[in-house]
Amino acid sequence: DTGVSQDPRHKITKRGQNVTFRCDPISEHNRLYWYRQTLGQGPEFLTYFQNEAQLEKSRLLSDRFSAERPKGSFSTLEIQRTEQGDSAMYLCASSSLAGLDEQYFGPGTRLTVT
Amino acid sequence: QKEVEQDPGPLSVPEGAIVSLNCTYSNSAFQYFMWYRQYSRKGPELLMYTYSSGNKEDGRFTAQVDKSSKYISLFIRDSQPSDSATYLCAMDLTGANNLFFGTGTRLTVIP
Numbered sequence: 492d493t494g495v496s497q498d499p500r501h502k503i504t505k506r507g508q509n510v511t512f513r514c515d516p517i518s519e520h521n522r523l524y525w526y527r528q529t530l531g532q533g534p535e536f537l538t539y540f541q542n543e544a545q546l547e548k549s550r551l552l553s554d555r556f557s558a559e560r561p562k563g564s565f566s567t568l569e570i571q572r573t574e575q576g577d578s579a580m581y582l583c584a585s586s587s588l589a590g591l592d593e594q595y596f597g598p599g600t601r602l603t604v605t
Numbered sequence: 606q607k608e609v610e611q612d613p614g615p616l617s618v619p620e621g622a623i624v625s626l627n628c629t630y631s632n633s634a635f636q637y638f639m640w641y642r643q644y645s646r647k648g649p650e651l652l653m654y655t656y657s658s659g660n661k662e663d664g665r666f667t668a669q670v671d672k673s674s675k676y677i678s679l680f681i682r683d684s685q686p687s688d689s690a691t692y693l694c695a696m697d698l699t700g701a702n703n704l705f706f707g708t709g710t711r712l713t714v715i716p
Contacts, residue, residue, distance in 0.1 A: 495648070497648075524703065526704075531613065531708065531709075532708055532709075533609075533611075533693050533695070533706025533707050533708050533709050534649065534693075534704070534706050535706070536703030536704065536705075539703060547703065549703070582648055582649070584648075593639075593651060593654055594651070594704060595651060596641075596648035596649045596650070596651075597648050598647055598648045599646075599647070599648045601646070
């Protein structure tokens with residue numbers, strides 16, 4: 492399968508715990524994006540990378556959130572001290588430099604904070 | 606006011622019907638317009654991608670953009686039960702790096 496993959500698919504955690512999600516983009520894609528989607532809403536942009544550089548962060552991305560893409564391939568999104576409001580689907584997407592606007596999404600990681 | 610407005614539905618149609626899905630937007634700087642299909646508990650799947658005004662056809666799907674009215678549409682001909690999903694419109698500013706999504710319209714095609 493050469494699509495975007497995400498791990499884990501589901502995560503249940505208790506409030507206050509830290510969680511980390513992983514995204515593996517399509518192999519030739521330079522850009523990687525993170526979005527958050529809550530029930531009944533469209534995805535909302537969080538941050539994006541071009542290769543290993545994090546070039547933009549949304550105001551939605553509080554200090555408790557950090558994302559990395561250390562070698563310009565896979566990316567991780569960490570949420571520290573989780574809150575119930577963090578419960579959502581976290582989506583990763585990737586695109587090539589030639590087709591920046593054609594973003595291809597992974598299946599998402601569904602986070603539930605109890 | 607949200608930058609992209611989309612009627613959340615739900616919308617139910619009989620199999621074989623023509624479906625019309627719409628979005629309006631407020632930012633005239635949007636240049637790229639996309640439609641994504643999202644099945645329950647899955648990630649969005651890119652269906653159609655258009656640049657500026659005009660029509661684009663791909664099989665049973667036609668995307669239409671009217672920049673003067675800030676209005677985009679997706680038409681599905683001969684709808685099938687497998688088309689049952691949430692349809693999300695998305696837009697991008699030239700040179701920007703994130704997509705602005707509508708809330709999605711949930712479509713059910715009844716056999």
